[in-house]
Amino acid sequence: AQSVSQHNHHVILSEAASLELGCNYSYGGTVNLFWYVQYPGQHLQLLLKYFSGDPLVKGIKGFEAEFIKSKFSFNLRKPSVQWSDTAEYFCAVNQRGTYKYIFGTGTRLKVLA
């Protein structure tokens, strides 16, 4: 079955620490990839996206992600986290030619001030 895996369910970091959240998917075809963020009390917002081209994509608030096709991965990174990055992060995959997004189960990030 098609799936998206986020292996880190809960992550706790101190401010200024580096962040890497894993995302792996199980589709063999061409995909569009997304990271969404949900801050406390707010709705899902798009953090960054990959459709084609440079596999290293940059998003808002200093986040970036790298698409590694051979590993079916799209990991999210940030060199130095801030307290305001405390949120839940979701990886999502859209298989080209379909309309649905398949989401991972999310990673709850807590940044300690």
Added chain:
Amino acid sequence: DAGVTQSPTHLIKTRGQQVTLRCSPKSGHDTVSWYQQALGQGPQFIFQYYEEEERQRGNFPDRFSGHQFPNYSSELNVNALLLGDSALYLCASSLETGEVHEQYFGPGTRLTVT
């Protein structure tokens, strides 16, 4: 620029009842998708509407149905509610001609079935 709006915010229903949730897409968008997000899970795709037709459906039973109106707004209907239908229901809108149907999400409707 109005984003995706959903109503109501919260809803409590009893098992066996029926419920209707509403969604207005982001200004300029013509496509609406519905997702169910259970506690501790990621959103799961229910279906997508475009040109007032359901064009793709996820693994949800026929108790889940929908509608899209000429102004692109949409409704999600759930019949014969089960306790397991308790979840956050998210609406997402996109533009058919937009870049790979990038989806924008609303705040959701929290449904509790007792």
